[in-house]
Amino acid sequence: MLELHGISRSFGDRLVLDDVSFTVGRGRLTGFVGGNGAGKTTTMRIILGVLAAHAGTVTIDGVPVGGAQRTRFGYMPEERGLYPKMQLVEHLTYLARLHGFDRDGATGRAEVLVERLGLTPRAKDPVESLSLGNQQRAQIAAALVHDPDVLVLDEPFSGLDPMAVEVVQGVLAERAAQGVPVLFSSHQLDVVERLCDDLVIIAGGKVRAAGTREGLRREHGRARHEIVAEGDMGWLRDVPDVRVDELAGGSAVFEAPADVAQQVLGAALARGPVRAFTPLRPSLAEIFRDVVADEPELEEVAL
């Protein structure tokens, strides 16, 4: 398990990470979400040792992470960096060689990754001639070239078309299934929602919520139900402790405590047939909005 404990970091007198703690479990895909400037990249750089923390620790299975462990980390940085003139497969072979593979092993590894990421038709093309989305896939291949023990990816899905998103999702899920802790940042909440086991929500340099996707839904979700009845549901507006979000004839979406929702169902049945009564699970976008609502601006979190 990768664990961050009490990580803080300032730039000048601005505190941009404030006591950040969370875990990335083995075999777990952990999504790291937050608005622009929330602190995701800074956190990832600290995990990778590209940037020093001013306080706190990063451990893997309880052992402080140092240079030796980090050689076994795979990192896709925010600033993409491959040699533009190099052919894709040659480039990946070169990176695998840097990680200690012999020539045949490195070539084999490069070819497997090119294929897995759907880049075979582009294998002999210089990196600079690839489309942006394909360069992104190439960058992901580069992070995976040494079969890392921990995977940290900064915005791996940005700029990918839906098919590429599927491919990359599959690749990350495979890594997780092999027991690799996988942390990735993303602004695409729908992708994070589909893919992640766990989530960390950061805003203003502080972790605002962290846990399993389902746990966060339970914790932060509003208790909403959809009801579809034969008769008009207009009477729902007069029920105490009920907030009606949507109402159209016999269909309504409302928020109410669980016992009141059951009373609504009972009352609706007393009036006639009920076609559907469904608890609505909050989307990650809703949870995100709830969690980061009313956050102070980063500037106000100065030291």
Ligand SMILES: Nc1ncnc2c1ncn2[C@@H]1O[C@H](COP(=O)(O)OP(=O)(O)OP(=O)(O)O)[C@@H](O)[C@H]1O
């Ligand atoms: N080298 C630096 N010098 C000064 N300030 C920095 C530096 N790096 C990051 N920051 C500041 O730290 C804060 C967090 O930035 P960071 O890049 O970690 O956010 P992020 O969550 O990755 O944002 P985005 O989603 O926009 O990439 C921002 O206010 C940013 O301006």
